Amino acid sequence: MKFFIDTANLAQIKEANDLGILDGVTTNPTLMAKEGIKGVEAVTNHYKAICELVDGDISAEVVSVDFDSIIEEGKKLHAIHPNIVVKVPMIKEGVKAIKWFTDNGIRTNCTLIFSAGQAILAAKAGATYVSPFIGRIDDTGWDGMELIHQLRNIFDIQQYKTEILAASIRYPNHIIKCAEAGAHVCTCPLDSILGLLKHPLTDSGLAKFLEDAKKFA
Helix, strand or coil: CEEEEECCCHHHHHHHHHCCCCCEEECCHHHHHHCCCCCHHHHHHHHHHHHHHCCCEEEEECCCCCHHHHHHHHHHHHHHCCCEEEEEECCHHHHHHHHHHHHCCCCEEEEEECCHHHHHHHHHHCCCEEEEEHHHHHHCCCCHHHHHHHHHHHHHHHCCCCEEEEECCCCHHHHHHHHHHCCCEEEECHHHHHHCCCCHHHHHHHHHHHHHHHHHC
């Protein structure tokens, strides 16, 4: 399973990349705004900076909702860097745009996936990735992880080339469950990634080793 970090914060991206396990980055307008990135030029330059930090797929999201505008915006994002993957919302115009992008050699990430039916449409249109939102499904009282299992089963049966990119990750155990369910990619905040490092027995074991090591100093 590939690891993407879900942020627009350059310091966090660098920290995750320095671990040696980072495969890519996902962003969205909300994450850009959180970092104070506003305006087309500023957003473009920020994507360039991310691409310079990480040698992997960088999802850059369109903000348009009609076909022609999605295409124009997507072409501009695609032109920023070869690693850019155009992130398109799961709407009717978005599916049409994904097909156009696919036919024209532009990779896509279909975002805001909440059902198997939506994911099937995106895969049929040729999306490079589909992004089911696990945490948001959990918020409604349903089990988001069940969707990952369902999608992996369907995609394997139908032999879709589209990769399942598990999104809206809330805590480290989500990452483990995504790996068990067969997600191809997991995108998550830095805290969730670093949370995988932690275990109380590791801490107590290391403390004991260091204490014993002093006896030989």
